[in-house]
Amino acid sequence: MGKELKLDSAPEGERKFADELGDEEMTIIKMRWAILLALFGTWAGSARAQTPPQSPTYLKCGWLLDGKSDQPQKDVIIAIDGEKIQSIGAASSRTPASQIIDLSRETCLPGLIDTHTHILLQGDITAADYDEQLLKQSPEYRTILATVNARRALMFGFTTIRDLETEGAGYADADVKKAINNGVIPGPRMQVATRAMDVTGAYPLQGYAPNVTVPHGVQIVDGAEDGRKAVREQISHGADWIKVYSDRSYSVRPDGVLDDIPTFTIDELKAIVDEAHREHHKVASHAMALHGVHNSVVAGVDSVEHGNYIADDDLKTMASQGIFYVPTIFVGDYVAQGRAAAGAPVWLKMVSIHEDTFRRALKAGVKIAFGTDAGGFDWKIDPAKEFAYMVKFGMTPAQAIRAATSSAAELLDMQDKVGTVANGKFADIVAVPGDPLKDVTVLEQVDFVMKGGVVYKKP
């Protein structure tokens, strides 16, 4: 055949050639059109789905965990008007049946919040995995993959994420966020950190010949003034958060403390934090061990990421100053074997050190927000696996759920908009077929997702 059909001219073309073509060829053309129309219909349908329905929708929930109280409510009707929650109450005979979504066998919860993701990353167990992505994939291709990851996050039930840097893909996270907000692609609400910062010689790609120029997974920053400039630059290009890497090169001391090499000096960190705060932005600090965490806390960052080891004194300061702990437990276990096999056995020991720290943080009353480092592991894996680890390390299921809803919303300063099911908040609601207070792993089976009053997944 060799005739290419184009969306805008094909019907005419099809008629023009109809006389010359046999029945078989016509059938093929019709099939191709049916496929094109079906694809277009799906696309148009999903684009339309970005607009919430005009008349109220009612969710009939068997149980509701509202994100605030640890006590579930039974048989609840949530009325949704546009993108907001209008009211929450008991079922009434006046509720029009045609507008009810029946979730009477489900537990409804606020949309989940993952406060540590990397949508521009496709899993990097070893340094080689990471280098491959930065060396062989263009930022444009990585952005296409990121749009798929954003959709995956939403379908897993994460209606809000804080994406903590693009790992060498520039400001692509700000564009993915824009595309979601403009209804171009489905995805969670996003806060983004853009490029992140680290000092010379501390962040991959590393180990190449000095005369070979390679990309880096961060913006390289040396000196306090350089730090302030980078903060200004990143904020001007859309950063909601400033992300710093505060330590590297981990080892376990004989007394069991996880040691590290701090990256920034205290002066550099303080300048970055001061500049970010001056511009009303918060700072997230990757800090896995003794000095990195200590320096971050002294500099006044807003969240400590990973925190495999945190000294008791620093936990005390975190609790008193309201600095959040985002532990990302699952990813540590996920990469441990692979990194040990690649020559870094310290990662195997870090898991038990992490458990001890997590238990001490709970006791010290540190605010803990749910974060997974998704992207550090494959996006096909449900980030909700983190819940089981938090419970294994000492949280109740209710505490773990609050970490991923109301507490996470507080870290993001979005507590007036998301994180609880309450009147006037965004209708970001998910549901699971079971009782997550009895078995928290049921959160890995989210089968209903609504974001801003729009249904993306139904049981």
Ligand SMILES: [Zn+2]
């Ligand atoms: Zn991370």
